[in-house]
Amino acid sequence: MLPFDPYAARPDTVSAEEWRARVDLAACYRLAAHRGWTDLIYTHISLRLPGRDDAFLINAFGQTFDEISASSLLTIDLDGRVIDDSDRSANPSGFAIHGAVHRARADAHCVIHLHTDAGIAVSALEHGLLPLSQHAMRFWRDIAYHDYQGLAFGADEQAQFVAELGTHRAMILRNHGTLTCGRTVAEAFVLMDTLEKACRTQLAALAAGPVSMPPDAVLARSHAQLTADPEPEGALEWSALLRGLMRSEPDFAR
Numbered sequence: 001m002l003p004f005d006p007y008a009a010r011p012d013t014v015s016a017e018e019w020r021a022r023v024d025l026a027a028c029y030r031l032a033a034h035r036g037w038t039d040l041i042y043t044h045i046s047l048r049l050p051g052r053d054d055a056f057l058i059n060a061f062g063q064t065f066d067e068i069s070a071s072s073l074l075t076i077d078l079d080g081r082v083i084d085d086s087d088r089s090a091n092p093s094g095f096a097i098h099g100a101v102h103r104a105r106a107d108a109h110c111v112i113h114l115h116t117d118a119g120i121a122v123s124a125l126e127h128g129l130l131p132l133s134q135h136a137m138r139f140w141r142d143i144a145y146h147d148y149q150g151l152a153f154g155a156d157e158q159a160q161f162v163a164e165l166g167t168h169r170a171m172i173l174r175n176h177g178t179l180t181c182g183r184t185v186a187e188a189f190v191l192m193d194t195l196e197k198a199c200r201t202q203l204a205a206l207a208a209g210p211v212s213m214p215p216d217a218v219l220a221r222s223h224a225q226l227t228a229d230p231e232p233e234g235a236l237e238w239s240a241l242l243r244g245l246m247r248s249e250p251d252f253a254r
Helices: 016-034 096-104 117-123 155-165 185-208 216-226 235-248
Strands: 044-048 056-058 074-076 110-114 144-146 170-173 177-182
Touching: 016 044, 016 056, 016 110, 016 185, 016 235, 044 096, 056 096, 096 110, 096 155, 096 177, 110 185, 117 170, 117 177, 117 185, 144 155, 170 185, 177 185, 185 235
Parallel strands: 144 170
Antiparallel strands: 044 056, 044 110, 056 074, 110 177, 170 177
16 A cells, blocks of 8 residues: 555646656656666656657756656657746757657657666677676567767667667667666666666676676576566556655655
């Protein structure tokens, strides 16, 4: 049971579906802040508005993850332009990656893109992510890669990027960071949490000495077991994470 309903503070001007999306996205930002997944004001988590293909929720440019609440989120279009009459602004260049994924993938309702130390470090390794842990086995032969091409992210690179992403739910952007996309906020978050732990574990193992990896047959079986459920990942974890936030900082749901 939740300490109290995280969706209860809904304003009369917002539908129940939109408010739930806002609360879940605000929670995702706060949880990311707790884990140190921040890069000042320069990374983002976006969420498609329920029932809309052309409108998304995102943080206002200049907000840090730990101060975001459900009511502070902006509504933007596919080009990153604010469409909710707010006098605040979004970061259109920061949304370029998110917008490309949202355009190409109807199932990518939530997109998380981060610049964490562990994610960037693994992205710079020639061999990328190795199946050294059970967490990494979730992504065995099931993660995309995109080579770094500079700060700009124009139309040509967007097309290449989404082709490389394909149907994967996770990507390593070489020399840059990581990305996950989910059918729900919970799925995108839990996938990123799993990927982050896989990256941290890999760096620790490689620093400690020679490593060993299971044979391909074991990796294939483990990946199949970890991805056997066709439903979005993270539902049970999300309820538990919301309970913790409601105890520690319930203002995210305002």
